[in-house]
Amino acid sequence: MRSSIDRAGKLVDPLTGLGNRTLLIERLASSIAKQGNGGPQGIMAVVLLDLDGFKVVNDSLGRGAADQLLIEVGARLKSRPEAGSPRHVAARIGGDEFVVFLENLETMAQARAEAAALLARRNQPIQLHGRSISISASAGITFITGGACTPEDLLRDAGLAMSQAKALGKNRYELFDPVLGERAQARMSMAIDLHHAIERNELVAFYQPKIDLPTRSIIGFEALLRWRHSKRGLVSPAEFIPIAEETGLIIPIGEWVLNQACRQLMAWHAKYPCEPPLSMNVNLSVKQLSDPDLVGRVARILAETGIPPECLKLELTESSLITDIESARDVLTSLQGLRVGLKLDDFGTGYSSLSYLRTLHFDSLKIDPSFVQRVATDQTTRAIVETIVDLAHTLHMNVVAEGIETEDQLAGLIEVGCDTGQGFLFSRPLPAEAAEQLLEARIAA
Ligand code: C2E
Numbered sequence: 001m002r003s004s005i006d007r008a009g010k011l012v013d014p015l016t017g018l019g020n021r022t023l024l025i026e027r028l029a030s031s032i033a034k035q036g037n038g039g040p041q042g043i044m045a046v047v048l049l050d051l052d053g054f055k056v057v058n059d060s061l062g063r064g065a066a067d068q069l070l071i072e073v074g075a076r077l078k079s080r081p082e083a084g085s086p087r088h089v090a091a092r093i094g095g096d097e098f099v100v101f102l103e104n105l106e107t108m109a110q111a112r113a114e115a116a117a118l119l120a121r122r123n124q125p126i127q128l129h130g131r132s133i134s135i136s137a138s139a140g141i142t143f144i145t146g147g148a149c150t151p152e153d154l155l156r157d158a159g160l161a162m163s164q165a166k167a168l169g170k171n172r173y174e175l176f177d178p179v180l181g182e183r184a185q186a187r188m189s190m191a192i193d194l195h196h197a198i199e200r201n202e203l204v205a206f207y208q209p210k211i212d213l214p215t216r217s218i219i220g221f222e223a224l225l226r227w228r229h230s231k232r233g234l235v236s237p238a239e240f241i242p243i244a245e246e247t248g249l250i251i252p253i254g255e256w257v258l259n260q261a262c263r264q265l266m267a268w269h270a271k272y273p274c275e276p277p278l279s280m281n282v283n284l285s286v287k288q289l290s291d292p293d294l295v296g297r298v299a300r301i302l303a304e305t306g307i308p309p310e311c312l313k314l315e316l317t318e319s320s321l322i323t324d325i326e327s328a329r330d331v332l333t334s335l336q337g338l339r340v341g342l343k344l345d346d347f348g349t350g351y352s353s354l355s356y357l358r359t360l361h362f363d364s365l366k367i368d369p370s371f372v373q374r375v376a377t378d379q380t381t382r383a384i385v386e387t388i389v390d391l392a393h394t395l396h397m398n399v400v401a402e403g404i405e406t407e408d409q410l411a412g413l414i415e416v417g418c419d420t421g422q423g424f425l426f427s428r429p430l431p432a433e434a435a436e437q438l439l440e441a442r443i444a445a
């Protein structure tokens with residue numbers, strides 16, 4: 001008797017009274033086995049729900065309220081008001097992750113209807129500490145089909161579908177699609193390869209010249225990372241930087257680029273002295289801002305290379321700053337204390353550009369290529385660019401136009417008073433040796 005109570009206790013989530021992960025895995029394993037034996041379970045589906053914005057509740061209302069919310073969600077998943085509903089097991093398998101396992105479904109559409117009903121029930125407001133709170137959830141659905149599978153496979157697939165539902169805007173459900181699995185597999189293998197990229201010397205910094213628009217002279221470079229993958233050739237940063245960010249590899253990779261770019265600039269300063277000296281822009285991921293050693297590391301690199309701090313410009317993408325502006329502010333202020341420059345990249349593509357300009361002190365704005373491409377052909381775009389340039393100059397900021405590809409675009413930018421720019425019209429990003437040839441040619445001219 002005692003041992004069966006102990007065992008039951010081990011299968012229950014103490015907070016919500018629902019089943020826990022162990023119970024769910026046992027149920028799934030037994031249903032998979034019965035189905036293998038031709039058992040009469042009908043269609044079976046696993047619905048994984050994850051609350052949207054649970055962290056905000058936790059951070060703003062505290063742990064007690066967050067627990068209360070989870071208890072309430074659990075109660076709603078447990079209750080089955082509809083008569084004749086399919087058999088179901090509800091479990092909490094992690095912080096705010098719940099799973100409902102449905103058996104005896106007659107059609108797949110019924111699983112979708114069940115998921116929609118679960119989400120709708122979730123959306124009804126909950127009373128928490130005298131406040132009425134509405135919190136939505138995102139769900140992923142996967143079916144137990146004839147093929148061999150394990151409970152872990154099912155939870156992974158439902159989890160991938162749930163992430164897809166979040167990516168598509170939250171408060172919705174998505175069905176697992178095997179393509180999601182293949183994509184996740186490809187990302188996983190890329191993450192593993194990326195892990196070895198530094199030690200295998202596969203990362204390369206390319207350099208795109210920054211141009212003074214009226215004179216067309218080179219005033220510096222932006223370092224842009226490339227990955228020479230042993231099997232795939234040159235991989236674009238747009239593909240691997242997000243993976244580096246997800247896996248935390250952006251910290252060593254970011255340090256590598258910073259080092260590489262500063263050493264390159266040191267060499268170019270020695271070889272090509274000019275006034276003002278050439279400057280180097282390095283892109284920083286917002287994830288690097290949470291590295292407690294970032295400021296120390298930048299200071300060390302400046303000291304080791306001896307490059308004047310104002311020749312190093314760190315670029316931050318506008319849209320990325322939105323996630324945690326408060327902690328960004330402190331780090332950016334410390335970086336400014338080192339006298340390095342700060343640039344707001346991709347300006348115009350984020351959400352609260354003007355508030356960043358007010359509260360964070362950037363010394364330059366980089367106008368996104370989407371504006372530059374239309375500056376010569378569209379009056380509205382031209383007016384926007386002109387306004388951005390005026391605004392930046394009023395705030396004592398420099399303006400850089402990115403992605404200049406034609407003479408018409410260049411002429412339009414000069415007309416509205418844009419100072420500097422980059423783009424294929426002048427040069428693509430180049431390996432260091434090729435960039436150096438541009439500098440040689442400049443001296444020869
Ligand atoms: P970004 O910093 O905004 O860099 C500008 C991108 O525009 C570069 O793409 C550049 O090659 C491209 N570009 C420059 N001129 C033109 C043009 O005239 N036409 C067109 N169509 N494109 C042009 P890239 O090198 O593929 O880099 C993409 C993004 O990846 C960068 O955008 C940056 O956000 C990120 N990235 C690159 N290197 C690093 C790095 O070292 N660290 C971090 N955290 N991010 C990096």
Ligand code: MG
Pocket residue numbers: 222283315345
């Ligand atoms: Mg950039």
Ligand code: MG
Pocket residue numbers: 345346366368402
């Ligand atoms: Mg940009």
